[in-house]
Amino acid sequence: MSDLADLTIAQASAGLRAREFNAVDLLDAVERRAAITEAHLHAYLTLDREGSRNAAEAADIALVGGDPRPLLGIPIALKDNMVTKGVETTASSQILAGWKPPYDGTAVRRLKDAGAVIVGKTNLDEFAMGSSTENSAYGPSRNPWNTDTVPGGSSGGSAAAVAVGSALGAFGSDTGGSIRQPASLTGTVGAKPTYGLVSRYGLIAFASSLDQIGPLARTVPDAAMLLEAVVGWDRMDTTSYHGDVPAISRSLDVGVTGLRIGVITELTGEAFDSQVTEATNATIDRLSDAGAEVVEISLPAIEYALSAYYLIAPAECSANLARFEGVRYGLRVDGSTTEEMMARTRAEGFGPEVTRRILLGTYALSAGYYDAFYGQAQRVRTLIRDDFTTAYGRVDVLVSPTSPTTAFEIGSKTEDPLTMYFADICTIATNLAGDPAISVPVGLDDRGRPIGFQIMAPALGEEVMFRVAAEVERLVDFTARPRLATSEVVAP
Amino acid sequence: MPVEIDIERVAHLARIALTDDEMAAYGKQLVHILEHAERVQALPTDGVEPTSHPLPMVNAFRSDEVTDPLSRDDALAGAPDVEDGYFRVPKILDE
Amino acid sequence: MTEWEAVIGLETHVELQTKSKMFCGCPVDFGDEPNTAVCPVCLALPGALPVPNREAIEGILSIGDALNCTLTEDSLFYRKNYFYPDLPKNYQISQYTFPLCVDGHLDVDVDGESTTVGITRVHMEEDTGKSTHVGESGRIHGAEHTLLDFNRAGVPLVEVVTEPDIRSPEQARAYGMELQRIVRALGVSDARLEEGSMRFDANISIRPVGSEELGTRSEVKNVNSLRSMQRAIAYEITRQIEVLESGGSIHLETRHWDEAKGVTKPGRTKEDSADYRYFQDPDLLPLHIDDAWRERVRDRRPKLPAAKRARYRELGADERAADLLTDAGDLGGLFESAVAEGADARTVAIWLTGEVVAYLRREETEVGETSLTASSLARLAEMTTGGDLSATAAKEVLAGVLAGEGNPRDVAEARDLLQISDVNAIEAEVDAVLEQHPQALEKLREGDPKPIGFLVGQVMRATGGKADPRMVQDLIRKKTQE
Numbered sequence A: 001m002s003d004l005a006d007l008t009i010a011q012a013s014a015g016l017r018a019r020e021f022n023a024v025d026l027l028d029a030v031e032r033r034a035a036i037t038e039a040h041l042h043a044y045l046t047l048d049r050e051g052s053r054n055a056a057e058a059a060d061i062a063l064v065g066g067d068p069r070p071l072l073g074i075p076i077a078l079k080d081n082m083v084t085k086g087v088e089t090t091a092s093s094q095i096l097a098g099w100k101p102p103y104d105g106t107a108v109r110r111l112k113d114a115g116a117v118i119v120g121k122t123n124l125d126e127f128a129m130g131s132s133t134e135n136s137a138y139g140p141s142r143n144p145w146n147t148d149t150v151p152g153g154s155s156g157g158s159a160a161a162v163a164v165g166s167a168l169g170a171f172g173s174d175t176g177g178s179i180r181q182p183a184s185l186t187g188t189v190g191a192k193p194t195y196g197l198v199s200r201y202g203l204i205a206f207a208s209s210l211d212q213i214g215p216l217a218r219t220v221p222d223a224a225m226l227l228e229a230v231v232g233w234d235r236m237d238t239t240s241y242h243g244d245v246p247a248i249s250r251s252l253d254v255g256v257t258g259l260r261i262g263v264i265t266e267l268t269g270e271a272f273d274s275q276v277t278e279a280t281n282a283t284i285d286r287l288s289d290a291g292a293e294v295v296e297i298s299l300p301a302i303e304y305a306l307s308a309y310y311l312i313a314p315a316e317c318s319a320n321l322a323r324f325e326g327v328r329y330g331l332r333v334d335g336s337t338t339e340e341m342m343a344r345t346r347a348e349g350f351g352p353e354v355t356r357r358i359l360l361g362t363y364a365l366s367a368g369y370y371d372a373f374y375g376q377a378q379r380v381r382t383l384i385r386d387d388f389t390t391a392y393g394r395v396d397v398l399v400s401p402t403s404p405t406t407a408f409e410i411g412s413k414t415e416d417p418l419t420m421y422f423a424d425i426c427t428i429a430t431n432l433a434g435d436p437a438i439s440v441p442v443g444l445d446d447r448g449r450p451i452g453f454q455i456m457a458p459a460l461g462e463e464v465m466f467r468v469a470a471e472v473e474r475l476v477d478f479t480a481r482p483r484l485a486t487s488e489v490v491a492p
Numbered sequence B: 001m002p003v004e005i006d007i008e009r010v011a012h013l014a015r016i017a018l019t020d021d022e023m024a025a026y027g028k029q030l031v032h033i034l035e036h037a038e039r040v041q042a043l044p045t046d047g048v049e050p051t052s053h054p055l056p057m058v059n060a061f062r063s064d065e066v067t068d069p070l071s072r073d074d075a076l077a078g079a080p081d082v083e084d085g086y087f088r089v090p091k092i093l094d095e
Numbered sequence C: 001m002t003e004w005e006a007v008i009g010l011e012t013h014v015e016l017q018t019k020s021k022m023f024c025g026c027p028v029d030f031g032d033e034p035n036t037a038v039c040p041v042c043l044a045l046p047g048a049l050p051v052p053n054r055e056a057i058e059g060i061l062s063i064g065d066a067l068n069c070t071l072t073e074d075s076l077f078y079r080k081n082y083f084y085p086d087l088p089k090n091y092q093i094s095q096y097t098f099p100l101c102v103d104g105h106l107d108v109d110v111d112g113e114s115t116t117v118g119i120t121r122v123h124m125e126e127d128t129g130k131s132t133h134v135g136e137s138g139r140i141h142g143a144e145h146t147l148l149d150f151n152r153a154g155v156p157l158v159e160v161v162t163e164p165d166i167r168s169p170e171q172a173r174a175y176g177m178e179l180q181r182i183v184r185a186l187g188v189s190d191a192r193l194e195e196g197s198m199r200f201d202a203n204i205s206i207r208p209v210g211s212e213e214l215g216t217r218s219e220v221k222n223v224n225s226l227r228s229m230q231r232a233i234a235y236e237i238t239r240q241i242e243v244l245e246s247g248g249s250i251h252l253e254t255r256h257w258d259e260a261k262g263v264t265k266p267g268r269t270k271e272d273s274a275d276y277r278y279f280q281d282p283d284l285l286p287l288h289i290d291d292a293w294r295e296r297v298r299d300r301r302p303k304l305p306a307a308k309r310a311r312y313r314e315l316g317a318d319e320r321a322a323d324l325l326t327d328a329g330d331l332g333g334l335f336e337s338a339v340a341e342g343a344d345a346r347t348v349a350i351w352l353t354g355e356v357v358a359y360l361r362r363e364e365t366e367v368g369e370t371s372l373t374a375s376s377l378a379r380l381a382e383m384t385t386g387g388d389l390s391a392t393a394a395k396e397v398l399a400g401v402l403a404g405e406g407n408p409r410d411v412a413e414a415r416d417l418l419q420i421s422d423v424n425a426i427e428a429e430v431d432a433v434l435e436q437h438p439q440a441l442e443k444l445r446e447g448d449p450k451p452i453g454f455l456v457g458q459v460m461r462a463t464g465g466k467a468d469p470r471m472v473q474d475l476i477r478k479k480t481q482e
């Protein structure tokens, strides 16, 4: 490949160090790619041309001095719910239009400290609520494999950008599958780390007890490298994990011999695309052939995960999003009283899905319903965690499809919220449990749409999770690229 | 448990000014979603402790030290309306 | 006629005087410039997260400990959801189930009668910003718009909730004073009602004496002194009695005290009752207060007002003086030291709570800034009981000592206030006076005690007030028996 935008992070990092090209060249290539693909995809909301240029130039100076930081000069994209100082941050909501934060979130600061070049901010479902990136106030993103289909969501912009090379890597956030499901639908790798491994400070909250920042990349080692740059305790987030971080990339080459892999029996069946199920089974067979011991595992409470999630996440979001009311920042719609101003601002500023979830959460928490809904959901959460804990007593990792279907047509699931919610059926349980999970591409369906394979591990089990993911990547050798990522495509 | 929602009250609690049509539509959708969510009630949870945090951690504090606040310009930069260093809002209804 | 009994419970908010706010590093001690002590956290910018201030937690535990509470082993933070423009997140981080401290009590005295007020809970909260209503009236009614300053937003706040154990406005006030003394003694707050660092809400209901049922209560807010709390409660009790006796009924409502008019007024009636949708704050970890931590709090507990007061009484101060000394910080310590050096407690207590307090107030100074020490007090007391100084002269000497004129003896000498203690010299004056007033002497001898005052006065006049009046009296008695 001759275009620098097609390099993996590992290749680019090596090339920069070998002086084959410099960081500004790399940024130029990525921006050229964006100039072509953005008209088709709308992966980005904001391209920070000045900031990225400055960072690339600074990286080049540091590279000359032999600076060893692995992400130095690597162009990456950030989901627009990650707060970036001085760069518009909207979470794809009208209510935050034009907001330029006076601070950087912790993960953002760590990436800057690592020398990464932040190309821009990517599109998402408004406040990360959705599974298709159609719920963006600024228009949907599209899937580079087929622009009539969605890239998944809510980190759809980040996934699309990585898939086409308008960033070499990206970060998203995952509350119920929002990194893994778009990774699955775009043929990229996406990981949700253990809850608490990455600071949430500066991540615009959707559901605080579920949200985690994580990487999207073209390869498993790239995803590991990105994740390593942001993990670790942060004094600004009391829910961040205060212990030793797992050795994420230590065992990438070790293989799966001797590992026990559990196949979740509940995550298969009629509701799943047959081609998804086939690809999943084929991957499991390969893992078995490669030396893993495969067993079937039942997690009975997982059947209730979706229901519990759709009580817990809206409840938390109803409070988290209360701060958007037109007083201190963002949109204001005038009213004769402050109360009226707030209510009008929120009606105008929030899109339908966000409004729906705020109402749902408000109701679920209100007097008389708390215990039946929110309280019960939190107890179900305990049962789900217990199921996982029991399972991890028997196996090292659990596997399943990432998404029950491949990419679906834009507009095909927007009528009934429940059909859209079902897109997260495989991913939600690990958010409830707080465990890490990763999606790795394992093939294309007969319409040329990518299929993702999910690997789940116990809390802080990132090492074994990445180990299995890397082996899947080797075994499957998924090299297909979307047509949009090839140079013959031009802007319309 | 049949789901019945006083959507007007919920919208008021959430401070979202909805039209009557919107309220009717959201009301219906909420009932639909909650009927599905009610499945959680099928699971017996007697004696099960609720999980509020995925990791069982306790006690994270900061020590009582002052850090630099934002400059006032930064604090007010995003505000829709300001006056003399204050955030300005319309008159407030007495509680 | 029904006899009514008032049932009162108090909710008190106290701002803690930490250096930084409850959940961020912004300073608590901010100036008048609005929005200069704010950051992403206390301004509730998107993405910001709270981190609790350990010292604030300790402050709350120490208050709970001083109020004889159980310090909860496992405590939780909750979100209390309501929209109000001075509340940046539109939820307040507070506590709901499992507050930090529960089940305490505080004894309060009114006119020598002690009542135990149960403390339901002591919990953590954060303060709101401040609203200024701009318009002709300067009040919320009739305002054209409102200006918001978030400097105070996030200042640590403690809420102390009592059981409905209080029965009179006087008890409520005594409770308020005692709580104020305690938080001041703990050094966790200046607890000033005028400045809002201590704020009382009173839940008041009435019921026929002997009834066990609780009547419908009203909640009175906006009292900014202990005196106005007492007045507001008294007003509210009278109002409720009048309403009930004229056949009306009491509504569950919030009423605001109007200091100028001396009445409580209803707030806007709420169409819907409050629904705070409390739930455990997922941004904050549970608190675990282990035995060691609880012990540390207990070990650090300073001598509390009740203990001080008891000690001063035990040393010999009367009730009023003991109260005054307890409230007057440094003076209590001076009192104890002077008594330890042998001074008569009653005498020293009277001086300290009289002349000394008046002097300090007049001169706007602290006792530490004067030359008054425990030993000078002890010497002065000695001179008085030993007959070197009259009570009046002693006060004059005290003024001299406070003004820095030297030690008591030097001051007494310089001001020529020492009493004549030479018995022979006084006896000579007594003899002279008795000679001049034979009828008076005669009456005394006949058993009529009346003339003694007159005769003592004559001798005092003759000695220029420097004779010890007791000695003069004794001498006259002796002469009448001769």
Ligand SMILES: [Mg+2]
Pocket (backbone or CB within 6 Å): C013, C125, C159
């Ligand atoms: Mg309170």
Ligand SMILES: [Zn+2]
Pocket (backbone or CB within 6 Å): C021, C024, C025, C026, C037, C038, C039, C040, C041, C042, C043, C154
């Ligand atoms: Zn602050």
